[in-house]
Amino acid sequence: MDEARSLYIDFEREAEFACPHCGTANKVYDTEKKLWRHLDFWNWKTYFHARAPRTDCTNCNIVTLVPIQWARLQFHFTLLFGAWAMRLMAERPFNAAARELREHDTRMWRIFHYYVNQAMAELNLTQVTWIAVNETLSRCGHRYITLFVDVNTKIVLFATA
Known part of the structure; x- marks a missing residue:
């Protein structure tokens, strides 16, 4: 079985976070426990554990999960893990990349599809002539x-x- 290491990340008591919609600073309303797979630390799988804060904005009256800097909220990998996975998948078959990262290949396909769909959405085809x-x-x-x-x-x- 793979050995794993966990890193726990938290925020200071009484911390304030900017509302993602209007930018108003607000105190934490509540939190959600989140887990993300990160790049391996030596030979150990590494996971980030964090309490993701939600704010109840005093300006726009919306309870919102504060964006996390190192990951997308509905994504179970850190941004660095996703970038490294994409790099490996560009150089070798998905199964080989999955084996090296010690993840199932279906998870690699999810990472791949997310970034390809994002790139396709941003692609401007108005200047294509040939x-x-x-x-x-x-x-x-x-x-x-x-x-x-x-x-x-x-x-x-x-x-x-």
């Missing part, structure tokens, strides 16, 4: 990958297997 299509052999057995690329910027617009 598209190149390239089909290449993925592995023996006639499995192909098709790429659609903007000729001017060399940005991949779409890829499919």
Whole structure:
């Protein structure tokens, strides 16, 4: 079984946090316990445990979970873990990246889809005038990958297997 280490992060008593909507400083209304997988520390899996504060904004009257700087709130990995996972998945098969990170490959696919969908949402296609299509052999057995690329910027617009 993998050994794991935990880091506990907390905020000071009477701390105030800015409302994510209007920026007004507010005291903590309540907290939610959260857990995130972080990069391994030597040979140990490392987890961050934190009480994520919620504020009851005095200005806009909304109870809101305060954004966490090191992770997305509905994501079970730190941002650094997600970035490292994406780097590994760019260089090797997802299963190999998952084995190195000691995570299930379906969790790697969730990280991959999140960042690809985010990049696609931010992609501006209004200036695309020429598209190149390239089909290449993925592995023996006639499995192909098709790429659609903007000729001017060399940005991949779409890829499919």
